[in-house]
Amino acid sequence: MKTTAYYSLPIYEDADSFDLRDGYNEAMRILDQKLHQLDFKIRSQSPTSAPTDEKDR
Structure with missing residues (x-):
């Protein structure tokens, strides 16, 4: 089986x-x-929507 790169x-x-x-x-x-x-990285760049709990990491 092939796989994606x-x-x-x-x-x-x-x-x-x-x-x-x-x-x-x-x-x-x-x-x-x-x-x-990716969501965590994006939200951590915005001071108004930074992750707040451990599950977000």
Whole structure:
């Protein structure tokens, strides 16, 4: 199975068996983590919307 260049998300090809539970879920976890990190960086740049609790990190 091929993966994306930056986050190693699965790219299914015709010959691959579909792994919709583990492969898809891992891809969603990676996307969730990266989006959260980006959101944290953006909000930490703004003094009016800086993260306030540990979960925001």
